[in-house]
Amino acid sequence: MNQTQDQAAFKSGFISIIGRPNVGKSTFLNRVIGQKIAIMSDKPQTTRNKVQGVLTTNDSQMIFIDTPGIHKPKHKLGDFMMKIAVNALKEVDIILFMVNAEEGFGRGEEFILEKLKGVETPVFLVINKIDLVRPDALLTIIDEYQGKYDFAEIIPISAIEGNNVARLLEQIQERLEEGPQYYPADQVTDHPERFIVSELIREKALHLTREEVPHSLAVMMDKMEHRQEQEIIDIMATIVVERDSQKGIIIGKQGKMLKEIGRRAREDIERLLGSKVYLELWVKVQKDWRNKAFHLRDFGFTEEEY
Structure with a gap:
């Protein structure tokens, strides 16, 4: 201000x-x-x-x-x-x-x-x-x-x-009533970059996969760090689904679907972070994770803050 x-x-x-x-x-x-x-x-x-x-x-x-x-x-x-x-x-x-x-x-x-x-x-x-x-x-x-x-x-x-x-x-x-400036003028969100990166990966998977996958899909960030002495950010993330058949859809024939998800996500992430990104994705099955509280906590769905 x-x-x-x-x-x-x-x-x-x-x-x-x-x-x-x-x-x-x-x-x-x-x-x-x-x-x-x-x-x-x-x-x-x-x-x-x-x-x-x-x-x-x-x-x-x-x-x-x-x-x-x-x-x-x-x-x-x-x-x-x-x-x-x-x-x-x-x-x-x-x-x-x-x-x-x-x-x-x-x-x-x-x-x-x-x-x-x-x-x-x-x-x-x-x-x-x-x-x-x-x-x-x-x-x-x-x-x-x-x-x-x-x-x-x-x-x-x-x-x-x-x-x-x-x-x-x-x-x-x-x-609105008169009040303080809660955030710096250049801040556009209160979410950490890791959260937005994981959401961008999830968005690409939602766009590219069939109806049976989207709501069973979560993204876990495994690693996000700057490579020493290089303008590159290394990101490793796991796409989590509930069934083996969904894992097959996400990976695609000869891994083509997963590569395309990664390619599209990387473009958006590079725009967000203003840096080159090396993105590596894995896919994992966690059966019925949407109904298990400990999995929901693992994936960042915690009720305490609300």
Whole structure:
């Protein structure tokens, strides 16, 4: 923050982004921050941990919390993801309830609105993917939601194209109260580099593999260190799946799939770290890991911090 800046005028606050899986929360977060810190996929429930993105301007700092899509849990990992999402409603200054303009109001939205009852925090309805619907359809969506909850604001956007995102940020800043700058101006996330690197590897595997693999897939970072006297970072990671058949899919014929995952991940990681990267990947089977608490802890899913 500039020392000449009027300290009293500086605003800050925490903004939680909630919504059903696959409504575009991570796309929005990456758009706002200006770089990829949350992985994106067309497969639901891509986000598993709370991802915090920091946007600092001359007169404000907005800390966005991208949460796993709220859904009915089917295993211990699902329980964990739900706890993160629901806990993110507490102790924030603004809640962004994001919905997909292409999809009508359904049980998922009803479930989330139930969770919002009794919450005193201002809730913005953010209607995403407006680039995919006609304007008259958008008016119908707005009318339907207005009758179901007393939203502080209703703002249609296209996160992927950037339409109306600046207006949404203005509305958020207007609602924030004066507060401190929590993070340095150049910091865009509170997650360590190791976490983001592991997420980038997982993203490439999600993009390239078939439907039966994604939700059974985790990435464990085994090693990440600078090579002595060289501008190279050595990274070794293990892709964990639940079944032998999934291991075969990830490796691919003659190892081609694993090589392609590694190639695509390395490109993104080099952009993130600004350095050459040597990336080595392994694949391991841990049967039913999503239902075993000790495996969830091993893979970084710990409830204590929430």
